[in-house]
Amino acid sequence: MSHFSYKNGALCAENVPLTEIARQFGSPTYVYSKAALVENFSAYANACRENQRDASTALVCYSVKSNSNIAVLDLLSKLGSGFDIVSGGELLRVIAAGGDPSKVIFSGVGKTHEEMKLALSHDILCFNVESTAELHRLNEVAGEMGKQAPVSLRVNPNVDAKTHPYISTGLKENKFGIAYDEALTAYRTAATLPHIRVAGIDCHIGSQLLDDAPLLEALDRLIELVDRLTQEGIVLHHIDIGGGIGITYDKDKPVAIGDYLGRLFAKIDKWRLHQYKGKPIQVMFEPGRSIVGNAGLLLTEVEYLKHGAAKNFAIVNAAMNDLMRPAMYEAWHGVQPVVQRVGEQKTYDIVGPVCESGDWLARERSLAIEQGDLLAIMSAGAYGMTMSSNYNTRGRAAEVMVDGDQVHLIRRRETPGELFALETLLP
Template sequence: MDHFLYRDGALFAEDVPVSEIAASVGTPFYCYSTATLTRHFRLFDEALEPLDHLVCFAMKSNSNQAILKTLAELGAGMDVVSGGEYARAKAAGVPGDKIVFSGVGKTATEMRAALEGGIRQFNVESEPEMELLNAVALSMGVVAPVAIRINPDVDARTHAKIATGKSENKFGIPIARARKVYARAASLPGLEVTGIDVHIGSQLTELEPFEQAYKKVAELTEALRDEGHEIRRLDLGGGLGIPYTRSNEAPPLPSEYGDLIKRTLGHLGCEVEIEPGRLISGNAGIMVSAVIYVKNGEGRDFLIVDGAMNDLVRPSMYDAHHDIIPVKEPEPGTAQAPIDIVGPVCESGDTFAKQRHMPPLVSGDLVAFRSAGAYGAVMSSEYNSRPLIPEVLVNGDQFAVIRPRPTFDEMISRDNIPEWLL
């Protein structure tokens, strides 16, 4: 469910007409709904009751300061995967004891910054990382809290580029080596082992892969405890999918996911952390674009919009589907025809949809790309020297620009000309 609905023939974001935002900020732009963000976070939070738990928002899905602050005020922690994301979380007012640091390539500089600023735990992904973190912590005279990410060799049944739990993926330590690695971690004076971390992939649309992974986590927890390790926290990652189409997708509900966690892990008495990103922010955002031209081609027609692959790369990168709807609601019974929806970037890959059935549209009409709140703005770029597009947050009947569109002069001013060219 989201809060982008037609009302009196026009698409609204909560209580604000989307066309009103377009007139104010120009197109293309991202628009997020506070009500949707709030609802989706609370669904996860309630799904884990009465377990001792923390819902850590996966910032890689959307790291705008206003989004982070909205979620932090609801009680969310943050899952970060870089020093920049850590800095963003802190700037949004998230305390260090609510920040989990994941990622396979943490540097000594990033480790040091997190230890100085406060951290709930590092999710350690390899033995070399574990050794480096120990050395950094000892050099600072502190102890680093860690959970070790295990790779359970479970097929998440998702897109190959976002699967993370198979043995051939770069993430985590093979579960067969876990006991040896935990023994080494326990011997390192700069580390405090707090628990186990697992994350098998993104956009999962069924619960069975989670169940396979969590049963392995339960077995490992009991084995490690038998060997004297204090396992008090289980970080179960994120990955629950969202419906990108309005028809045939029906991913599990957060309540069903929560029931699975309680059934497979609840008996262990551990604190539970989860790291949802897409399910909180995905359907909470749309990208709005304007039609530039309708072009008649040889055997097919093209709807050329002012949004492009640099603004929303998921269709080009993952062949991802986004529902695309007119901002002005078509009259009932309006005929639709297949058309390719493309952007202005000089690559054939700049294609959002092929032979998508759409009602008649003309230059200047607005369209909305649904479910664009996750991995949209955060993956955007200035390719073709196209400015990053604005982000807008709606709250009831008000809206605010939470990231402005830079001018060409601002973009160019970031370049420096060396002395020999002056």
């Protein structure tokens, strides 16, 4: 995380000390680096340009679920990003941020009637359909509106992403997508429906992949299916290979974006030339974590140090409701003191004040800290704020964006009164 570094003994976001951010905005607070976001998105955009001279043949669709703050969406939209959404609410966020609905793809296994109407009314780019039941509902909704719905079928290629089982999405036992063996039949059905326009094919096999081999294996399976569809006169206009490239949390060594896309485009170009008869076909990606994950951290303060016979605890003011990933996945996040302190290091579990034994952010970390010190929970830009909750009637954290030596509040902290403002007493 080169945009978070120590200067004069204090951890900074770009050019701003985190101590100053805590003074202005308190804690817990999510802190994002604009430069890191731009750099991470550009890794995809530049690789697409280098490998696909015509920019219209590739589209990066940022996965909104990873971090949906409208300031983040606005920034990425201005960089040319499309968006991958999984709810009607996310579509409204994209629109509020100035994003272009015609560059939006709508994924997810449980789209409602109202969500379909909303997306059709904004003329989104494509629906990633995940079941034949959804396909028929979408056909009915589009018919009610006098429209044709552009669709890709999300095909489950049964490829093992070799990642955490909770974030693996491409195996037979996962709820996502249409089974590979059933996909051809589903496409034939789609081609007969009057209010469906078959546009492409989609897959997404999982998240936090460090090796691109499973992704390229999934692409091979998609290409086989596209060839069979072409033989039947069903010609597709895009392939969506999904997202999933991981980031460095600890000692992880994810594949470089440019290397992965270079291999992927080489495979597609060879196929397009020989099997697809040179027809133009757009390639889409759905990255999320690899754009925003290492562009953010969670700033928190040590409330108490509790020394016991079996463990030492650093009790901080951030909790599992602020950062769910450790409690949900036993996910590893680096922990750094905001101000480097000279002194004896002790091993601490970093825990929050929520009334659950699962409320921990990090375990067994060697730190020289005192009560009142600030800590940075690193690599928290993805699936931090979007998965947060109000458990224990705790207001969600503030969010700020650092741009050089400027700090912008992009979401203020919630107050307790706001949390029960929608509730009413019995008469």
